[in-house]
Amino acid sequence: MxxxxxxxxxxxxxxxxxxxxxxxxxxxxxxxxxxxxxxxxxxxxxxxxxxxxxxxxxxxxxxxxxxxxxxxxxxxxxxxxxxxxxxxxxxxxxxxxxxxxxxxxxxxxxxxxxxxxxxxxxxxxxxxxxxxxxxxxxxxxxxDKIKLHEFFSVNGCKLKSQQNKNGIAPDLRVIGENWLKQADRLQTGLAKLNYLAQFTHGDTFISKEQDNAMLNDESLQWLLSDLETLALIKVDGKSVHFQNEKTRFFANGGWLEEITFSYIRNLSAEIPELQDDGHSVEIERSVNGKTIKNELDVVALVNNKLHVIECKTKKFKSGGGSDMLYKIDSLAERLGGLKCKSALVTFYPLNNSELARAYELNINIFNVNRIVNLKSSLKKWLLGNHE
Structure with a gap:
């Protein structure tokens, strides 16, 4: 039988x-x-x-x-x-x-x-x-048969939406990989690109004008050239015209989320236990009769365990790193239970106290030294072999 x-x-x-x-x-x-x-x-x-x-x-x-x-x-x-x-x-x-x-x-x-x-x-x-x-x-x-929507459902949450169900466009992935390889040289340029993408005029997707420091920053101009080559932006004098909201999001740090998600999606061919994944996942849960919404940058279900990944390309203000770590830990515990694993992919280093806090909370940190080889680092983490 x-x-x-x-x-x-x-x-x-x-x-x-x-x-x-x-x-x-x-x-x-x-x-x-x-x-x-x-x-x-x-x-x-x-x-x-x-x-x-x-x-x-x-x-x-x-x-x-x-x-x-x-x-x-x-x-x-x-x-x-x-x-x-x-x-x-x-x-x-x-x-x-x-x-x-x-x-x-x-x-x-x-x-x-x-x-x-x-x-x-x-x-x-x-x-x-x-x-x-x-x-x-x-x-x-x-x-490993459970899917993300089922996992969240039995944990008292509802998966409302997610982006890039079919992965990201190849040309955007190429840009993201190139930027990762140059991570140590691009920090000033990425900070300025974030600023331009964050502060645009209304619904026009036109940035504030670049100041002299921006115009003379080789790394920023290199990043803008990459984006303009693919017609994702148009540089008009000192202003940057973003094609649409998706392009503005990509330039404002979204590219790191997307390349991280593309690596997770790609790793499913190498890790049979990776049963489901998601990018920019919106979750709803009810707390004391009120609806609470949370968004997770990248998530993966591996061996029936939730893995939550937060991606940041901005510098943390004083105390911001610790606040981010507590937020990640809190969300992971509420949404994924006791077995949930969490990680932070960041372009900027954490200070010693923040690193100690991450260790205490069991949050894996993929900093600028590790994101050059982000895919292999993610693979080791998903398989449980923390570096």
Missing amino acids: KNNDKKVSHICLIGDDPTANLTPIIDKDIPSDRVIIAHEEHQQEQVEQLKKVIQIRGYKVEKWLIPSTFNTEEIKFNFMQLFEQEATHPSDTWLNASNGTRYQILAAFEVARAYGAHIYIVEPKYDALCWLSPENKEITPVA
Whole structure:
């Protein structure tokens, strides 16, 4: 009998890592046809988020209410009722012990073992089912099938929009790669280009006039020449006419986002575990009845873990680097859970205290010394081999 012909009901609990409840279910090589979500009354919203995604994938979902108490005997009795009910069901029963409070997991584990049920946890490090019962069963790899919109959905967010679903234009990629290779020589020019692109007149996309420092900055003039060669801008005297909003965004630091995203997209051919990616991803979530919007520069799902990448070509003002690091850490934790990885790609160096803060927050920094070889550095990071 094939695995996917076997009928299995998975019992899972609501907790901090909802993807661990989802990924075993949607793996075609792991038998499953029904999910029972054990939850407390106050967790209804989380239950509905998980239930919706599982049902869209074509699986049956049932809910089981557990008492809100610290009394393990009461919780144990509740799970005994559940497993007694499941004893009459035609499918096998497996317990996913990846989520829940410690006393809930211990109570469920003890009851499941008494009823001879298979018990597993989804181990984040290996992205695999590690079996607690039967004890000698080999770990079962979990396929990387979840997509970004599903990941965000079970984590209480909604993916509203994203750019460049099909990658970026080849000519823009060439420019971006050339600029990366000259990173150490282009810092002053890029700062001035950011300024010109940031301050344009209304909807005309015409910059302020260049001052003498700009006109005499070889790196800026080289950058403008690159853009003009591809008809992305037109230099008219001292002013720069950007073709449209997309071109203005590209010149105002968007090029680093786009080249970073193009590398992530390209790496999917080399990293089978890279299951989905996104550029300029807009996320919505509800906090105390208010809709909060966030935008992520570049994201990737690798081995069912979210990787968030912020890209900056501007110098940080005093304290700005630390503020940026806290923002990245906060967003990563809220949107991607405990397993999320985050990184900052920056053209300008962080000071020692900011670097220490990044290390403390486990944020990987791709600074000017590393972005010359950004693609290979990203590959090592995505595979977990931090430099």
